[in-house]
Structure formats: structure tokens, C-alpha cells
Amino acid sequence: MSNAHEWDQRDVMAKFKTEFYQPNGQIYMDGNSLGLMSTRAEKTLMELMGSWKSHGIDGWTEGGHPWFTLAEDLSARMAPLVGAKPHEVMVTGSITSNIHQMLATVFQPTKQRYAILVDELNFPSDIYAVESHLSLRGLDPSVALKKVKSRDGYTLKLEDVVSEMTEEVALVLLPSVLYRSGQLLPIREITEAAHSKGILVGFDLAHSIGALPHELSDAGVDFAVWCHYKYMNSGPGGTGGLFIHERHHHLMPGNAGWFGSDKAKQFDMDHHFSKAEGAGAYQIGTPNIFSMAPLLGSVELFEEAGIKNVREKSLQLTNLLRGLVAREIPELVDVTPRDDANRGGHIALAHPEAARICKALKEAGVIPDFRAPNIIRLAPIAFYTSFSDVEEMVGRLKKIMQEELYKNFTNNRNVVA
Numbered sequence: 001m002s003n004a005h006e007w008d009q010r011d012v013m014a015k016f017k018t019e020f021y022q023p024n025g026q027i028y029m030d031g032n033s034l035g036l037m038s039t040r041a042e043k044t045l046m047e048l049m050g051s052w053k054s055h056g057i058d059g060w061t062e063g064g065h066p067w068f069t070l071a072e073d074l075s076a077r078m079a080p081l082v083g084a085k086p087h088e089v090m091v092t093g094s095i096t097s098n099i100h101q102m103l104a105t106v107f108q109p110t111k112q113r114y115a116i117l118v119d120e121l122n123f124p125s126d127i128y129a130v131e132s133h134l135s136l137r138g139l140d141p142s143v144a145l146k147k148v149k150s151r152d153g154y155t156l157k158l159e160d161v162v163s164e165m166t167e168e169v170a171l172v173l174l175p176s177v178l179y180r181s182g183q184l185l186p187i188r189e190i191t192e193a194a195h196s197k198g199i200l201v202g203f204d205l206a207h208s209i210g211a212l213p214h215e216l217s218d219a220g221v222d223f224a225v226w227c228h229y230k231y232m233n234s235g236p237g238g239t240g241g242l243f244i245h246e247r248h249h250h251l252m253p254g255n256a257g258w259f260g261s262d263k264a265k266q267f268d269m270d271h272h273f274s275k276a277e278g279a280g281a282y283q284i285g286t287p288n289i290f291s292m293a294p295l296l297g298s299v300e301l302f303e304e305a306g307i308k309n310v311r312e313k314s315l316q317l318t319n320l321l322r323g324l325v326a327r328e329i330p331e332l333v334d335v336t337p338r339d340d341a342n343r344g345g346h347i348a349l350a351h352p353e354a355a356r357i358c359k360a361l362k363e364a365g366v367i368p369d370f371r372a373p374n375i376i377r378l379a380p381i382a383f384y385t386s387f388s389d390v391e392e393m394v395g396r397l398k399k400i401m402q403e404e405l406y407k408n409f410t411n412n413r414n415v416v417a
Contacts, residue, residue: 104254
């Protein structure tokens with residue numbers, strides 16, 4: 001019996017695998033882009049559709065999950081996953097819209113401090129949001145947008161981040177986990193360094209939420225944004241989330257809207273905006289009920305499993321994956337940081353023919369994720385990936401690499417190192 005089978009027998013999370021929909025024979029390694037549907041997410045979506053069917057407009061106040069307070073109810077349940085107090089979290093919007101809201105609220109440029117610091121490896125949408133926000137403030141993005149440089153094209157060094165926190169920087173916005181390499185940034189250390197220089201800090205948790213524990217409130221992070229459709233398995237385009245530390249709750253929302261109102265006064269129809277207490281103030285429009293509904297079922301799974309158990313298995317799976325690849329397919333260059341403390345939930349492998357390899361993997365029943373120009377991302381998800389799945393996946397990948405199509409590329413490991 002292989003080690004993988006032995007680990008499967010001891011796996012405390014193995015029971016959750018049957019709760020997710022997956023075609024027979026398929027090995028899904030793309031949960032860091034879109035998580036699979038669970039039976040519980042499906043159930044809560046159908047329940048919320050049923051409340052519309054049964055109650056009509058009265059669904060706002062009746063049924064098992066009244067729509068009027070659904071976002072607040074979900075936010076309280078999400079708070080432990082980001083290490084926050086319930087009133088510091090709100091399930092709302094999307095990553096990009098929440099970036100705009102947070103910048104509009106906390107970014108207060110002056111003649112001395114006017115710049116926003118990002119990194120050159122970040123996901124494009126975050127950069128687009130920052131550039132457009134700077135322009136709206138009358139600032140030139142070519143001057144007011146600063147980027148931390150990467151030494152190797154895959155990762156960032158803490159000292160490089162800190163050295164870019166110069167006197168003109170007012171705010172830092174970084175990913176918690178770099179989407180290509182899987183590097184987990186030291187959130188607490190970055191926050192402490194920024195605050196010592198009078199700089200605000202926000203993080204995009206897209207590739208860490210649902211994959212590992214967070215301590216946002218205790219670390220003093222000013223704000224954070226995230227999606228729920230990757231590791232949280234809430235479905236495509238599912239409603240996002242935001243965290244804003246309670247020390248900022250006195251701030252009026254930069255973009256005020258209907259659902260940011262004090263709920264006790266929301267239907268007074270007064271043209272004077274009465275801000276809600278806590279993170280609820282930073283909602284804007286009416287909640288997307290059906291986009292939030294699957295999260296009810298998804299968060300239930302996390303409550304049962306425990307985020308520490310999720311993280312422990314994730315690390316075991318990715319360690320197995322990278323170990324097998326290093327032994328069996330050394331021509332694939334592992335660019336994810338080695339230490340467990342410095343990486344998220346996926347392994348990134350570099351190869352000049354990454355796009356073609358990913359296409360061949362799909363034909364072989366493995367769903368990977370390709371990121372230009374040369375990255376194969378593989379994310380074994382703790383809820384629905386077994387250790388045997390990882391072993392089988394590497395076997396299929398090795399067979400692909402041995403095919404005639406790729407023989408010309410097996411000696412190119414140094415090209416991408």
C-alpha cells in the first residue's frame with residue numbers, strides 16, 4: 001500500500017469528499033480559481049430560491065434566512081475565518097468594487113503623502129482599480145502608483161516591500177498570497193512596518209481565504225477584501241467580502257449606498273444618510289441574494305471541518321505534490337516558496353510549454369490552471385482532493401511529459417529557473 005493510501009485512511013477530512021460534485025475519473029486541481037459545488041451549497045441556493053417562490057417580497061423578512069439580514073448573518077459566520085470581530089466583516093460586493101470602496105473611505109492623500117504602493121506581480125484587476133481611483137482623485141498614476149519589484153519574477157522580499165514604504169506613500173495594497181507563485185506574504189510584519197511609518201495597509205485575500213487561518217484584527221490590518229468562489233466554494237461570481245478594522249468605523253463610506261444605512265432607519269426614506277454601525281456601513285447596493293446563498297452551505301462545511309484542519313491537510317497535500325514532482329518530473333521547476341509558513345494552497349510549476357502541458361492534462365482528466373507565460377498552477381483542495389488523487393495526478397502528468405510532444409523540452413529546466 002502506498003503512503004498516499006495510508007494517509008487517506010487517516011484523513012479526518014476524507015468524509016467531505018463525497019459532498020462535492022465531480023465527474024468520475026476527473027482530478028480537479030483548479031480550486032484556487034473556482035471551487036467545486038458542494039451538495040450543501042446547492043441546498044442553500046435552492047432554499048433561498050424557494051423563499052422567493054413561497055414568500056415573494058415577504059422573503060425579505062420571512063423564511064429560514066430572511067434576506068434583509070442575510071449579509072450580516074453570513075458576515076458573523078465568516079469573521080472567524082479571517083480572524084476578525086463580527087462587526088469588522090461584511091459579505092458584499094466583489095474584490096474590485098470593495099477595493100474601490102475601501103480606497104474611497106480610508107485613502108486620504110495629502111501633498112506629502114499621496115502615493116499607493118502595490119507590487120508588480122499583483123493580479124491586474126487590483127492595479128486597474130488603484131489606477132482609476134488615483135485618477136479620480138486628480139492624481140497621476142504614473143507618479144502616485146508605486147510598485148515593489150520582484151527579484152526573480154515570482155516572489156517578493158519583505159525587505160524590498162519595506163524599502164518602498166517611502167515618505168510619499170499613504171497606503172499599501174498587497175495580495176496575501178501571490179496568485180502565480182503561491183507565495184504567502186508576512187501580513188503581520190508588513191503591517192507593523194507600514195504603521196511604524198504612518199502608512200495604512202490593505203490586503204487582497206483572494207488566494208488565502210478558505211485556505212488558511214488569518215489574524216487580521218489582531219495583526220492590525222486596516223482593511224482587506226476577498227472573493228468566496230475559490231477555496232470557499234461559493235460558486236462563480238459569488239458575492240465577495242471585506243474587512244475594515246474597528247478603529248476606522250467612524251469613517252463615512254466613500255461610496256454611500258442604500259444598504260450601508262442604519263437598518264433601524266433604512267426605510268425612513270430620509271435623504272440624510274444614517275451610517276450603519278461597523279462594516280455594514282460599507283455595503284452599497286441591495287445584496288445579491290442568490291449569489292450569497294451558496295455561501296451559507298459552504299461556510300457550514302468550514303465550521304464543521306475547522307480552518308486549522310483545512311490548512312494542515314492543504315500543506316500535506318501540496319508537500320506530497322511537490323515531492324512527487326521533484327522526484328518524477330524534475331524538468332518542471334517548482335517556483336513556490338519551500339517553507340510552509342511562506343506559501344498558500346497551490347503549487348506553481350514553471351515550464352516553457354506550460355500552456356500545452358495544461359491542455360494535455362485536461363485531455364487526461366486533470367483540471368489544472370495555466371497562467372501566462374509559463375506557469376502550471378495545481379491546487380489540491382483539502383475538502384475534495386485525496387492523497388491518492390495527488391499521486392494519480394502526478395502519474396498522469398509524468399506520462400504526458402514522456403510523450404513525444406514534449407521530449408524536445410525536457411532539458412529546458414534552467415530556462416525558467
